[in-house]
Amino acid sequence: MLEWLIDLDKDLFLFFNGLGHPFLDTIMIWLSDKYIWFPFYGYLIFRLYQHYKWQFYQPLIALILVIIIADQTTSGFMKPFFERLRPCHEASLAELIVLVKGCGGTYGFASSHAANTFGLATFFFLIERSKFSVIMIVWALLVSYSRIYLGVHYPFDVVVGGMVGMAAAFLCKTLVYRINPGLARR
Numbered sequence: 001m002l003e004w005l006i007d008l009d010k011d012l013f014l015f016f017n018g019l020g021h022p023f024l025d026t027i028m029i030w031l032s033d034k035y036i037w038f039p040f041y042g043y044l045i046f047r048l049y050q051h052y053k054w055q056f057y058q059p060l061i062a063l064i065l066v067i068i069i070a071d072q073t074t075s076g077f078m079k080p081f082f083e084r085l086r087p088c089h090e091a092s093l094a095e096l097i098v099l100v101k102g103c104g105g106t107y108g109f110a111s112s113h114a115a116n117t118f119g120l121a122t123f124f125f126l127i128e129r130s131k132f133s134v135i136m137i138v139w140a141l142l143v144s145y146s147r148i149y150l151g152v153h154y155p156f157d158v159v160v161g162g163m164v165g166m167a168a169a170f171l172c173k174t175l176v177y178r179i180n181p182g183l184a185r186r
Contacts, residue, residue: 005156012155015136016148020098024149029101031146032113044120051128060129062176066123069168072116075159085107088151099151111153114161115145115168122169133163140165 020028030036048063049056086108088099121136144162147153153161177184 008086009088009154009156010093011184013148014096015089016145016155017098017151020100020149025100028146028149031143032101032150034116043111044124047124047128047132052183055180058176058180059123062172063120063123065175066119066168066172067116069171070119070161070165071112073164073168074110074112074115077159078106078110078164079105082109082153083107084157086152087154092161095163097151101150101152103151108153108157109160110160110164111147111157113147114140114153114158115165117143117165118162119165119168123173126169126173143157 009092023047044063045056045060048059052059084107086103086106087093088103090097093103117140121133122134125133140162144158147158175185
């Protein structure tokens, strides 16, 4: 059963990775670059302030915890524990893969990019339930797909990473609303 899932994951990876186009290469590199999103993260903090006014620091702390939990679960625990090579490090895929940019670390299960972006998007979806939070989910999907497109993650790496991020968001949102039930009424 496990071998079947691994083979399916490789087949899906080769399909999605093979959909590349030179025009999309730059866009996918941009989507995947965590530093380019700093102004966007500043905007997210501003949105928290708009919504919660002087109590915005409480959901902000919860959001920071989402990222810490998601990132450390994937990078600090899962990657070293499972030791699943990234597709760009798989010798059997060397001739089949389209590697747009550098490969990154040795292990890829589960995707920290997917965990972090889905953690952010899910947290905003849970506290806002607005059109903006739907845009956040689309953003997380695009960033996660960029990891497959660039040749650095298998689809299941991204799916599991996304699930880790969503779980962290649910946990931290529940925690912050239990600590201060007044936040939920805003």
